[in-house]
Amino acid sequence: MRTFTEKELKKYDGRNGIAYIAYRGKVYDVSASYHWRKGIHQAMHRAGCDLTEALEQAPHDPDLLEKFPIVGELVN
Amino acid sequence: MAKVAIEMVKKAGVNVKQLLELLVNNAAAELTTYYYYTILRANLIGLDGETIKEIAETARIEDRNHFEALVPRIYELGGKLPESMVEFHNCSACPPATLPKNAKDVKAILTVLVEAERCAVRGYTNICNITAGKDHRTYDLALSILNEEIEHESWFSEFLGEGPSGHFLRRGETSPFVSKFLK
Numbered sequence: 001m002r003t004f005t006e007k008e009l010k011k012y013d014g015r016n017g018i019a020y021i022a023y024r025g026k027v028y029d030v031s032a033s034y035h036w037r038k039g040i041h042q043a044m045h046r047a048g049c050d051l052t053e054a055l056e057q058a059p060h061d062p063d064l065l066e067k068f069p070i071v072g073e074l075v076n
Numbered sequence: 077m078a079k080v081a082i083e084m085v086k087k088a089g090v091n092v093k094q095l096l097e098l099l100v101n102n103a104a105a106e107l108t109t110y111y112y113y114t115i116l117r118a119n120l121i122g123l124d125g126e127t128i129k130e131i132a133e134t135a136r137i138e139d140r141n142h143f144e145a146l147v148p149r150i151y152e153l154g155g156k157l158p159e160s161m162v163e164f165h166n167c168s169a170c171p172p173a174t175l176p177k178n179a180k181d182v183k184a185i186l187t188v189l190v191e192a193e194r195c196a197v198r199g200y201t202n203i204c205n206i207t208a209g210k211d212h213r214t215y216d217l218a219l220s221i222l223n224e225e226i227e228h229e230s231w232f233s234e235f236l237g238e239g240p241s242g243h244f245l246r247r248g249e250t251s252p253f254v255s256k257f258l259k
Binding site: 044 | 197
């Protein structure tokens, strides 16, 4: 499986049409999600980041991510 | 624009620009839902469909009320609605509640309805979380809308067989929580 550093993940912030986000070490492709249009979610979150902490505060369960393909792992 | 009101909200630590974007996006979701629910309601026909038509209509009218209630707060906080209706539609916080391919499939229509309400419940919960104890007026408004969205969700969920809603449908006037913002 492909690995991403935080710096590499930042390239996929949705501005180029590809939006990846990380959660608990896994990198998800959310490009096709209505809620991640242009790489922005709820006016508060930008793709290309590790959202593990933010997801703990979100008004939805992390299992919503299960419908999105995993494209890699986030490494330090 | 309510200058002191904005100042108070900023001083409390709320990112007003971000909050305004959320309010506009949710206002767009309400008005577009009003439109799409019109089509869904029209297609709720037959023995099964007619059973649901009345609550779809209540949810439709209340969603329009939510739009009407949100707009003054957007302007109070120094924001505005997009001039283009197309732009407004496309910034909606929730996906379009479009008619399913098989328009005769009442369960599929119910699924569209419940998913739209669930999106709204998440959206207003988020706004409540951001504004709680900081922006009392927006919190009060978002909480009032949230109360109604939760009821909408539970009505449609009940018809989908997910369990009892626990309360009656509206008897008489609509928007029991939001109406105070419409007077």
